[in-house]
Amino acid sequence: MPFRWNPELRPEDITPEELFRQRRRFMKSAALVGVGAVLGMESLEAAETSAPLGEVRSGVVTLNEKQTPFADASGYCNFYELGTGKEDPSRQADRLVTKPWSVLIDGEVGRPGRISLEELIKPHPLEERVYRMRCVEAWSMVIPWVGFSLGALLQRFEPGPKAQYVSFETILDPERLPGQKRDILEWPYREGLRLDEAMHPLTMLAVGMYGRVLPNQNGAPLRLVVPWKYGFKSIKSIVRITLTEQQPVTSWNAHAPGEYGFYANVNPAVSHPRWDQSRERRIGEFLRRETLPFNGYGEQVAGLYTGMDLTRFF
Numbered sequence: 001m002p003f004r005w006n007p008e009l010r011p012e013d014i015t016p017e018e019l020f021r022q023r024r025r026f027m028k029s030a031a032l033v034g035v036g037a038v039l040g041m042e043s044l045e046a047a048e049t050s051a052p053l054g055e056v057r058s059g060v061v062t063l064n065e066k067q068t069p070f071a072d073a074s075g076y077c078n079f080y081e082l083g084t085g086k087e088d089p090s091r092q093a094d095r096l097v098t099k100p101w102s103v104l105i106d107g108e109v110g111r112p113g114r115i116s117l118e119e120l121i122k123p124h125p126l127e128e129r130v131y132r133m134r135c136v137e138a139w140s141m142v143i144p145w146v147g148f149s150l151g152a153l154l155q156r157f158e159p160g161p162k163a164q165y166v167s168f169e170t171i172l173d174p175e176r177l178p179g180q181k182r183d184i185l186e187w188p189y190r191e192g193l194r195l196d197e198a199m200h201p202l203t204m205l206a207v208g209m210y211g212r213v214l215p216n217q218n219g220a221p222l223r224l225v226v227p228w229k230y231g232f233k234s235i236k237s238i239v240r241i242t243l244t245e246q247q248p249v250t251s252w253n254a255h256a257p258g259e260y261g262f263y264a265n266v267n268p269a270v271s272h273p274r275w276d277q278s279r280e281r282r283i284g285e286f287l288r289r290e291t292l293p294f295n296g297y298g299e300q301v302a303g304l305y306t307g308m309d310l311t312r313f314f
């Protein structure tokens with residue numbers, strides 16, 4: 001069955017593609033003649049520091065919410081391999097070497113194998129999707145990711161009849177990545193999804209943001225983005241994707257099972273022992289806002305959890 005985009009988005013979530021493109025074109029020409037800063041587009045200017053991407057289909061999913069400036073999205077990060085401070089990952093970004101890069105796809109698939117990043121991306125047209133992102137520490141951002149559906153990729157490798165979960169691993173390179181010499185988590189960083197979550201059209205693999213190549217601190221060259229789950233599910237710098245029969249071990253769940261569940265769906269009704277999850281601070285805003293169930297993507301994804309007790313499977 002061909003993989004189809006059918007997220008049933010609310011009309012207000014969607015900017016008509018033509019309108020979106022016109023705005024883009026305007027922003028680009030404005031930046032070219034140097035009026036970007038005057039128009040408050042410092043984020044676009046900052047984004048110019050990383051390499052441009054090729055052809056990107058715009059406006060596939062977008063939001064009527066203010067985008068987080070690129071400087072915040074690339075400067076305030078969680079990437080413990082590059083340090084536990086929010087500004088460590090951008091300062092230490094050069095330690096991550098992303099060329100060459102390959103990904104091993106194995107486990108319960110018909111066609112396992114290691115493939116180069118270029119080969120992995122090639123057949124997937126890149127599209128921009130603006131998603132809300134919510135960290136368990138109760139801050140959030142709105143980021144224009146560039147990538148493609150994970151489901152489309154997985155289908156190419158032919159998930160077998162026993163495949164029920166997908167497990168992901170980040171690069172392991174303690175010589176270069178200072179955090180991996182410390183006993184914060186068990187390395188490599190691991191994450192996992194149920195297969196139906198992985199196949200959901202909102203689940204994406206990102207290779208860029210803000211129309212540019214993904215900065216290292218944001219998980220270059222390839223990271224997961226699951227917008228209805230807390231940020232720790234969105235694993236960075238992926239080198240291995242394994243389809244499994246059993247629920248995989250995931251880093252934060254193994255580290256503190258009472259604090260971080262396997263599902264990690266954004267849920268204002270279930271609090272983390274150390275952070276209230278009912279409200280969040282959008283980076284750049286002063287007042288907190290109410291957190292939405294499933295981070296606002298309930299209409300699209302709540303059906304995946306019908307009949308489950310979400311206080312138990314948090």
Ligand SMILES: Nc1nc2c(c(=O)[nH]1)N[C@H]1C(S)=C(S)[C@@H](COP(=O)(O)O)O[C@H]1N2
Binds near residue numbers: 073081219
């Ligand atoms: N490999 C790896 N992936 C990771 C993390 C990490 O420490 N290591 N942190 C996670 C957490 S807690 C969050 S909130 C998001 C942050 O993504 P961002 O820094 O691009 O906003 O990345 C997630 N992915």
Ligand SMILES: [Mo]
Binds near residue numbers: 136137231232
């Ligand atoms: Mo996080």
